[in-house]
Amino acid sequence: MAETSDSVQSPAKLRLDKWLWHARFFKTRGLSAKQVSGGHVRVNANKTLKPAHSVTAGDVLTFPQNDQIRVIKIVALGSRRGPAPEAQALYEDLTPPREPRAPEPARTGPRPTKKDRRDITAFKDSLEDER
Known part of the structure; x- marks a missing residue:
């Protein structure tokens, strides 16, 4: 039995901006459309x-x-x-895992007081005046 064009179905398709919105990568469809039209999205490279x-x-x-x-x-x-x-079931995340960030070094000593900050500002101003 020969297949007719009615029995052959084309693969399901959806607009890129709409899919990004459905999958909850962007809060609004307008934002997803802006990302795509801005050239920030690649499809199959x-x-x-x-x-x-x-x-x-x-x-x-x-x-x-x-x-x-x-x-x-x-x-x-x-x-x-x-x-x-439901949105997470629409995709598989291939993003490589992020490297953990190094913690910021701990501060040594107390924070400068208002007087200390005024003194620092006055010192910087005096250096600029000398130039």
Whole structure:
């Protein structure tokens, strides 16, 4: 039996900005569209500037979020922007784990008082006057 074009289904697709919003990477769809149109999102290592770019399951997205670069593999396309556990089921996080930051060195001695700060400012001003 020969297959007709009706029985062959194309893979499901969704707009990139809408998927990013469904997966809760951005708070609003407008923010996700701005990231895409700003050239900050790559789909399968190719930069895209169109928020309407179609994505399917299996695509890999690379984009900045906060102070890190996220690498995400799309597992499923969402039909709505649901709760966080539902959104987390839409992707697999391929982002390498972050290296722990070194703690800041502890302060030695007490904080300067207001008088100390005035003296420091006066000292700096006197150095500038000498130049």
